[in-house]
Amino acid sequence: MTPARAWHGATAVVVLAALLLQLGLVLDGGRVLAEEDQPGLGIRLARLVAYFTIQSNVLVAIATVLLALDPGRDGAAFRSLRLASTVGITVTGLVHFLLLRPLLDLQGADWLADKLLHVAVPLLAVAGWLAFGPRPRVDVRAVVWAFAWPIAWLAVTLAVEAGTHWVPYPFLDFREKGWGHVAVVSAGITVLFAALITGLRYADRHLPPRPSSG
Template sequence: MRDVADSRPARWWHALTAVVCAGALILQLVLVVQGAQVLTTAEPPGLPTRLLRFVSYFTIQSNLLVLASVLPLVRRPSYDGPRWRVVRLDALIGITGTGLIHWFFLRPLLHLTGGPYVADKLLHVVVPLLAVVGWAAFGPRPRIDRRTVALSLVWPLAWGLLVVILLGAVTDWYPYPFVDVGVHGYPRVLLNIAGVGALLLSLAAGLAVIDRRGRRSADSTPDLRS
């Protein structure tokens, strides 16, 4: 039986995901350069600061990981490699967490129109759906083992330490309201970060289970080729 990961629909889906993700990132970058503000009405800072903040958002990093993980799949949908496995899992848990946190906690705070609205929906809704559905439908699997799960936690932990704790302490800027130390204090912010970490770990564990079950299902399917 032909591996679904190597099918033409898989290539097209991964290509669509890459195009939409790249387009969303470029659109958001253009808005940042133009000085568009999200989650704040304050006067925008200088361009270097805006660009630093742009790459500091968990949303942007998650979308960049999605793009990096699907590009090899456009050429070879059954692609594999130890480093790529970590990037792929980080992309999946990051973009899923991005979608969930945005939908339930940040979306009610936003009142966007025009380009910012389009970029917001692409980054927080469309790309997460494309990435997760693409993984569920086309894999490739199996690609998630215990080592991959463990290494996938390095990035979100580094984000919490470098962006929220260190960058926030130096610049007094925080990417999201729920990690604003000036408003909530360190104990509450650390608790919120721990909650996000628990969510991402749960997502990684859940994806690992599905990944293994997908392999067992494939192994139990008879080969119908003559």
């Protein structure tokens, strides 16, 4: 087994374990991340999927399983998936560290799921991208899809909040924080996405190709 295949495989195992643990907590009636109220199971599952954290981890899971099978994988759809998963999980880790971590007081399995989803998987995914790629893979189509996904997620999230009064992250609660606060935070996160995509595209072009052709 090559180092690349081993790393991608280990990352896939960690992210799948984290997602299954969080799903198990939800099925068992546990909190969806830091949520206090306990609606019915169907609503809890829908809200679980609504978290950007969960979506970005799912994308990492799909990408790393594919890479564990073929570390040199390519194709238009895969390029978009790989860039979106890498950028998304990086933002997940940064937003958690900067905005959410001070608000959380989790214990036991909730704490473990939180650390796996927000810390371990981002570190493994970004390290794997830097060390093993594959690259070059970042083209214009991949950039468009990687940027369109979080914009669509934000629009849907705010629309759901307007209709249900539920929001996955407190910094997007326009009823409590006001539209001005939400606009500033949203703009900041959008700029962060743009900067990360730009940085990854630059690195994709200038770092040594992976897998190596030599």
